[in-house]
Amino acid sequence: MSDTFTFTVDGVEVAAEPGQTILEAAQNAGIYIPRLCHRDGLEPAGACRVCTVMVDGRPQTACNFPASEGVVVDNETDQLLELRRDIIDMLFVEGNHWCMFCEKSGDCELQALAYRFGIAAPSFPFQFPADRQADLSHPDIWIDRDRCILCGRCVRASRDLDGKHVFDFVDRGPAKRIAVNAEARLRDTDADVTDEALEVCPVGALMKKGTGFDVPVGRRTYDWEPIGSEIEKRQTQE
Amino acid sequence: MSESKTRRIVINPVTRVEGHGKVSILMDDQNRVTQARFHIIEFRGFERFIQGRPYWELPVVVQRLCGICPVSHHLCAAKATDVLVGADQLTPTAEKMRRLMHYGQFFQSHALHFFHLCSPDILFGFDADPAVRNVIGVARHHKELAVQGVMMRKYGQEIIKATAGKKIHGTGAIPGGINKNLSIEERDTFLADIDQMIEWSHGALELAKGYTVENLEMLSDFGSFPSNHLSLVAEDGSMDLYHGNLRAIDADGETIVDQVAPADYLDVIREEVKSWSYMKFPFLKARGPEDGWYRVGPLARLNACDSIDTPQAEEARKEFMSVTDGKPNNITMAYHWARMIETLHAAEKIKELLNDPDLQGEDLVVEGERRSEGVAIIEAPRGTLFHHYKIDDDDRVVMANLIVSTTNNNVPMNRAVQRVAEDHLSGKAEISEGLLNHIEVAIRAYDPCLSCATHALGKMPLVVELIDHEGRVVERKTKS
Incomplete structure (x- = not known):
């Protein structure tokens, strides 16, 4: 395309088209910029800040910052890696994430990022929030708010892909939580087990009922390769 | 109990058992044992904190x-969830x-x-130097024996990994079935070594049998007592460690x-x-709390079953039963012999299954009509x-509600402790480490898992305290 331009990520020249974000262009070039609230196919939100990069020396979220010609992007500096590690670390202690019996273990993006960043155990004190109610009222789907990281993927997927608006956030600060579009329970919404919203949850917060451990250890998404490998392989193949 | 000069001996914790417990022995002014108790001092909260969680988490959480022995809890919980999802008959692949x-x-x-916890006592003697008795x-x-012990454990652990996904805390059993089958490669790896495992099982069995038979007179009295015995048996009365119905017999073999x-x-x-233990005390309703307590585990299973469905273990069972003329064996230390018969049985069953x-x-899961209540029973290694x-x-x-193997053996272990204390400690002014180990030997025969029976917390130094009637520590010895 004639409008194609280039910029650099960690010194590597990356081609981009107008309208592409830094994250998209880097990803096409086989460069993985860690992310949690962002998912391909959903509108970027810039909520989790895990994809923060330096654009000409200023911190920006790569998922929603447009690529432009000649900018210099830093992705894997010691400072950025430390900042991202701290964000992931804080997400663990802010909720009640017990990987050892979580059915999302091995398929969880938060857990996979922790492994990628070498977080063996949280370095911040656990908050142990006690008010996170699980909702098992729906016959096929359940919400475990203990594990919600407030990424908003389900909010966007339900609104933009399913056209339903089943989920949204309520309250602010530490009390902020995911709520359903009904008086109280998920069963009173029009959520369905085939909804895209169910597929996009990066953690074990929104799941299909009764199927959690169907995939054996060894065949789960991140059992053998770290998160981001599928993107980095593009670079190797080319 | 004497009001003036009672003294109290505490073994805390008991060593070479799984988990953390202590023994307290009260002696009067004549150094006679007036009371001996095995306390479980850990606390388990699983029955409470599993509440509110979805049922399909049970096999993985509990x-x-x-x-x-997470596998035993994993499978028992999975069997209970089978009931919940109406899976009354699993597919052959899932069941096997x-x-x-x-x-x-x-x-x-x-x-x-046998190799790591018990063998030091029978190879070196109950009162051998503790620096060697480990x-x-x-x-x-006994290098060869030690290596066999390690390799046999490894073999079993690899089987667990191939079926459950992980050696410890796997996820293989799911409500209504299993999440993987066994690949040809995995099968062939295990088949290559199974005959060696059977041979080593025979070796361990001979050691346990030889020790018991040679020392029968001494062992018949050591921590022994008549008791009821409880276990699962198959419909034809044979031993079935995975599934079956309950059978209880008394000390004479009456059903x-x-x-x-x-x-x-x-x-x-x-x-x-x-009031003095975190463990509950189960009993057979038909005999009441005083007389209804029973033993579980290898000894009880050997006593309760009519036969074993693998030929070599069945031969071993007949030999075992012949020592007591076909009547139930009530010798505490015979647990070791019974345990090694079961080890051989397990190896034979593994070979049988690998060839199946x-x-x-590919058919791994079934489900039927959902239920709101599920009970499952399994024979765990300890009962x-x-x-x-x-x-x-x-x-x-x-x-x-969980009733774990060690809880079932709560009264028997206390009886064994009381018996050994009376026989070996009573009347002795000086209580040596070797004498105290006699108490632990009796407890070890039951292979208690105190973590299961309650829940493990903390580290485990050995502290023995002599406390007088006013609570003053007269003497204290510590072994880390």
């Missing part, structure tokens, strides 16, 4: 109460994969207990209950609470294990 996992667990758990001493003086379905366990079992093409089947759950309409667990 097994976390133990790192030694679970059985393979279970026999792998038996094999490694029994090997661990697993390092076994490795130094108390037989072929009681797991769902009806509350019709025959009751539990009593005592059903393990490569009969009960899991009982109720769920609400939203699939949440609202009630959980």
Whole structure:
């Protein structure tokens, strides 16, 4: 395309088209910029800040910052890696994430990022929030708010892909939580087990009922390769 | 008890057992034992904190109460969830994969207990120098045996990994079935070594048998007492470690209950609470709390079953029963011999299963009509294990009750402690380490898992205290 331009990520020249974000262009070039609230196919939100990069020396979220010609992007500096590690670390202690019996273990993006960043155990004190109610009222789907990281993927997927608006956030600060579009329970919404919203949850917060451990250890998404490998392989193949 | 000069001996913790417990012995002014108790000082909260969680988490969460026999809890919880999802008949692949996992667990758990925990006592003597009387001493003086112990454990653990996904705390058993089959490559790896495992099982069996027979006179009195025996048996009365119905017999072999379905366990079992232990005291309802206590585990299983369905273990069983003329064996130390017969049985079953093409089947899960209550019973290496759950309409667990093997053996272990204390400690002014080890030897015979029976916390130095009637520590010895 004639409008194609280039910029650099960690010194590597990356081609981009107008309208592409830094994250998209880097990803096409086989460069993985860690992310949690962002998912391909959903509108970027810039909520989790895990994809923060330096654009000409200023911190920006790569998922929603447009690529432009000649900018210099830093992705894997010691400072950025430390900042991202701290964000992931804080997400663990802010909720009640017990990987050892979580059915999302091995398929969880938060857990996979922790492994990628070498977080063996949280370095911040656990908050142990006690008010996170699980909702098992729906016959096929359940919400475990203990594990919600407030990424908003389900909010966007339900609104933009399913056209339903089943989920949204309520309250602010530490009390902020995911709520359903009904008086109280998920069963009173029009959520369905085939909804895209169910597929996009990066953690074990929104799941299909009764199927959690169907995939054996060894065949789960991140059992053998770290998160981001599928993107980095593009670079190797080319 | 004497009011003036009672003294108290505390063994805390008891060593070479799984978990943390202590023994306290009260002696009067004539150095006579007036009371001996085995206390479980850990606390288990699983029945409470599983409430509110969805039922399909049960096999994965509840097994976390133990790192030694998680497979038993994993499978027992999975069997209970089978009931909840209406899976009354699993597919052959699912049932056989679970059985393979279970026999792998038996094999490694029994090997661990015999080689690592028990063998120092029988190889070196109960009162041998503790610096030698340990697993390092076994490795130094009986190298071949130590290596066999390690390799047998490894074999069992690899079977667990191939069936459950992980060696500890796997996820293989799911409500209504299993999440993987056994690949041809995995099968061939295990088949290559199984004959060696059977041979080594024979070796360990001969050691346990030889020790028991040679020392029969001494062992017949050591921590022994008549008791009832409880275990699962198959419909034809043979030994079945994975599935079956309850049978209880008394010390003379008379049947108390037989072929009681797991769902009806509350019709025959009751539990009593005592103020001095976190463990409950189960008993057979038909005999009441005073006389209804019973033993579980290898000894009880050998006593309760009519036969074993693998030829070499069956031969060994007949030999075992001939020592007591076909009557129940009530010798505490005979647990070791019985345990090694089961180890051989597990190895034979593993070989039988590995040669079964059903393990490569693709049909893994079934379900039927959902239920709100599920009970399952399994024979764990240490004895009969009960899991009982109720769920609400939203699939949440609202009630959980676990009766674990070690809880079932609570009264027998206390009896054994009392008996050994009376026989070996009474009348002695000086209580040596070797004498105190006699108490632990009797407890070890039951292979108690105190983590299961309660829940493990903390580290484990050995502290022995002599305390006078006013609570003053007269003497204190510590071994880390």
